[in-house]
Amino acid sequence: MKEAINKINNGIEEFNKRTHKQKEIFSKIANLASKDKSKSTVFFINEPNLFKEVIENFGPILDSNKAKSDLKDIYEIGLHKETGALIISNKGATLYCLSPKTKTPYLAKHIGFCVYMPGIGIEFVNVGLVGNVYSGKVVLRSESACTPSFLFGSQRCNCAHQWNSINELAAYFHKINPPKVKNGKEFEAWVQKQSTYSNGKHLFVKNKNPGFILMHLDTQNGMGSGYTKNEFSYDLFSRASMRHRGEYSAEQIDKASMWGGFEAIGLTPDPRREEDYLGYKLTFVILDFLKTSKDIIFLTNNPFKMEHLENNGYKLTRLKSLGMINLAGAQEAIERHDEFHHLDINGKCVSFEKELNRLKKEIRRLTK
Secondary structure (H helix, E strand, O other): OHHHHHHHHHHHHHHHHHHHHHHHHHHHHHHHHHOOOOOOOEEEOOOHHHHHHHHHHOOOOOOOOOOOOOHHHOEEEEEEOOOOOEEEEEOOEEEEEEOOOOOOEEEEEEEEEEEEEOOOEEEEEEEEEEOOOOOOOEEEEEEEOOHHHHHHOOOOOOHHHHHHHHHHHHHHHOOOOOOOOOOHHHHHHHHHHOEEEEOOEEEEOOOOOOEEEEEEEOOOHHHHOOOOOOOOEOOHHHHHHHHHHHHHHHHHHOOOOHHHHHHHOOOOOOHHHHHHHHHHHHHHHHHHHHOOOOEEEEEOOOHHHHHHHHOOOOEEEEEOOOOOEOHHHHHHHHHHHHOOOOOOOOOOOEOHHHHHHHHHHHHHHHOO
16 A cells, blocks of 8 residues: 555656646747737747647657657647637548448548646547638537437437537538548558648648538536636546536436536536636637638537637527437426527427438538
8 A cells, every 4th residue: 555655646746747847838838929929819839849848748748759750740739829728739630431320431630639728727629620621611510528428329418419410411511432442551541642731721632512620529528517716627527527427416316407417516507607608718719720711600509609709700600409309308408498598409309310401401501
């Protein structure tokens, strides 16, 4: 037991040293960004020594001397000027994908974002880009994580259905015909040739249909339950997940609604609303970093998601996103409307196919 105690103590001490170093580096970056007079919403870090300091102490925490590749070819780093968020992302990988329901093939550029968000903590976001997301109308779904729905297929909410819907839509508008090749190596070589990365843009082989942004906010499990006032959290994911699990238990043990489940464990319902709705700012931070089109077809029922995109220069055309509502999810659908003020959602059941066809028609109409 003494050995275990020593390991814990030593590990915490090493962690404290790193956080002290992070504070020094962040102050240096913030000072440089404050002097940047360009109109860019993000101050990108290109100076080699500063880049090296960040990549070794934030995000992936990699030793540049041990890496066989130049890590500047693999990662990007920037500071979002308005929010002060430090963002580390990889430069993406092109994936051959199959949609979840119809198994329609399409290509997506997958990018991971580690965001040091002042006032909250370390957020992680997975983004898939499909088609041209830099001009014209672009379709966006910004999905907060829901482990019960995605991991176990829980039907008490419509989260996974909404995510499946945006995947199906991206595949429908960007269906590809994969080549007939001899082996997997040739197939992967073909996949990689279907997109390029140039001047900060991920470009696919031309397709006239609207681009899609599939944004999954991993650390905002349970409506951003990991938020703690006045603390910068280094592990939002596990904290949010355990609080969300507790909220689920509280609903059934106390016979409470979603709102009551949050209050039962001592949380303000939908912690994303805290500190001037800080949790809702993550979406436009990522879009600003990517420098996408600001003309967005937004699949959402949440008025707060809309408000914070619009307040930061994005032009929105909103489409309701139900995914599917069945009897198992009808009660939560009512609570989302009555307690959380989400739009166009109630206990009325609707099939996945009907909703998907509606969205196809609406998107075609809006992008003619």
